[in-house]
Amino acid sequence: MRILAIISGDYGRRHVDNIQARCPREWSIETWQAPAVLPPVIDYPEEYLPDAMPPADLILSFAEHKGVAELLPDIADRTGAQAVIAAVDNESWLPRGLARQLRGWLQAMGVAVATPKPLCALTDSSYKIGRRQTLPVTHPLIAEFAQNFGQPSLALTVDPQTRQIVTADVVRDAVCGCARYAAERLVGVSADEAGERAGLLHHHYPCLASMGVDSDYGDTLMHISGNLLKDHVEEQVRSFKMVQRITPHGLVQAD
Numbered sequence: 001m002r003i004l005a006i007i008s009g010d011y012g013r014r015h016v017d018n019i020q021a022r023c024p025r026e027w028s029i030e031t032w033q034a035p036a037v038l039p040p041v042i043d044y045p046e047e048y049l050p051d052a053m054p055p056a057d058l059i060l061s062f063a064e065h066k067g068v069a070e071l072l073p074d075i076a077d078r079t080g081a082q083a084v085i086a087a088v089d090n091e092s093w094l095p096r097g098l099a100r101q102l103r104g105w106l107q108a109m110g111v112a113v114a115t116p117k118p119l120c121a122l123t124d125s126s127y128k129i130g131r132r133q134t135l136p137v138t139h140p141l142i143a144e145f146a147q148n149f150g151q152p153s154l155a156l157t158v159d160p161q162t163r164q165i166v167t168a169d170v171v172r173d174a175v176c177g178c179a180r181y182a183a184e185r186l187v188g189v190s191a192d193e194a195g196e197r198a199g200l201l202h203h204h205y206p207c208l209a210s211m212g213v214d215s216d217y218g219d220t221l222m223h224i225s226g227n228l229l230k231d232h233v234e235e236q237v238r239s240f241k242m243v244q245r246i247t248p249h250g251l252v253q254a255d
Contacts, residue, residue, distance in 0.1 A: 001027050004056035008034045011208045012062030018177035030054040038067030045074040053078045058141045061086040073105045083141040088117035090210040112139030118209045118221045120174045122150035130216035152179035152229045156236045163191045163240045178205045191241045195234035202226040
């Protein structure tokens with residue numbers, strides 16, 4: 001698979017570095033640095049694009065400027081891309097209304113698109129755009145990417161005697177590499193503490209999703225992202241956690 005990743009700062013560069021380090025060998029990754037300054041409305045996209053762009057099957061947009069979304073249809077046309085993943089880790093980088101327009105523009109061209117919000121809410125079958133809003137993944141290239149990068153998936157092994165995590169294998173990393181970072185540091189952690197530790201590791205990585213409250217979730221995208229990892233870990237260790245039962249004073253249990 002030929003991938004063109006669009007970046008404009010450290011947020012996107014970290015994503016690209018992790019993909020290049022961990023992707024299947026048959027993938028090829030090209031990077032395009034988007035313009036640092038774009039007008040509020042782009043009337044002539046060709047003025048902001050290079051004369052030639054590398055051919056691509058899949059475009060990954062990690063841009064930190066909403067104007068880049070307006071360039072994506074022209075970029076898809078120039079590269080021959082069949083699919084686009086446009087990350088929404090900050091509402092100001094890709095507002096919900098523009099994300100909806102982008103999906104319409106690309107679908108009208110016959111180009112599949114996913115706009116996961118946050119980016120680590122992407123799986124090979126669906127992606128979230130809000131608390132109760134999920135859209136299907138409709139193209140095999142997006143699904144192939146999401147089998148490797150997207151919503152964190154770890155395979156944890158817990159010692160039933162010590163109730164500690166003894167292995168933590170990465171099934172699917174977050175695009176930024178956070179899941180792998182957390183997995184390496186969960187080994188040796190008690191099942192009782194694993195969920196909270198995963199949430200802290202996500203925060204310390206650090207996650208670069210927005211810390212502003214997002215109206216589609218009523219929470220910050222950083223918090224939503226962290227809970228995806230935390231809840232996933234909690235689910236796997238729940239049966240190994242110590243359950244404390246408290247008997248009220250004076251209560252006599254029947255035989």
